[in-house]
Amino acid sequence: MAKAIDRIFSIIQSLGMSARQFDMSIGASNGYTLRMKKNNASVGSDILERIVEKYPFVNINWVVTGHGTMFGTDSSSSSSSDIAQDKRLTYKEVEAIIEQKIKAHQEQELKNLMDQIKKEIATTKKEME
Numbered sequence: 799m800a801k802a803i804d805r806i807f808s809i810i811q812s813l814g815m816s817a818r819q820f821d822m823s824i825g826a827s828n829g830y831t832l833r834m835k836k837n838n839a840s841v842g843s844d845i846l847e848r849i850v851e852k853y854p855f856v857n858i859n860w861v862v863t864g865h866g867t868m869f870g871t872d873s874s875s876s877s878s879s880d881i882a883q884d885k886r887l888t889y890k891e892v893e894a895i896i897e898q899k900i901k902a903h904q905e906q907e908l909k910n911l912m913d914q915i916k917k918e919i920a921t922t923k924k925e926m927e
Contacts, residue, residue, distance in 0.1 A: 801840070802840065802862055803834045803835050803841050804835075805860065806820075806831060807831070807835060808868060809853070809856055809861070810831070812868065813853075813899070814902035814903070817829075817835075819902075823852055824845065824848040824851075824852050825848055826845060846858060846861065846862065854891065855894060855895065856868065856869060857869060857870055869891065870891075
């Protein structure tokens with residue numbers, strides 16, 4: 799059975815982040831999520847609170863129980879039209895997701911550029927020898 803840490807990794811993947819980036823974004827110690835995953839450990843309530851604060855569009859009920867959807871909110875006592883409304887992301891939530899995706903894309907582009915520059919430097923050094 800999947801645990802909260804497994805669902806947190808699903809969130810990290812959906813946001814296009816590394817575990818390190820996610821740890822930093824919620825103020826957790828470096829390597830926290832990787833250690834929890836490796837040890838199949840339970841996530842502390844303080845970490846869950848930080849996730850809700852930093853990523854209010856994440857459905858904390860889904861993180862804890864696995865019920866419902868990853869993003870948005872669930873309300874089993876609401877009418878069907880209210881439930882449909884609750885599952886829609888707000889403009890701010892969509893904006894946060896897009897911002898995280900753009901940041902991840904920019905970091906990948908920067909890494910690729912650095913790799914290309916390193917190759918060019920190595921080629922130039924060989925030509926000079």
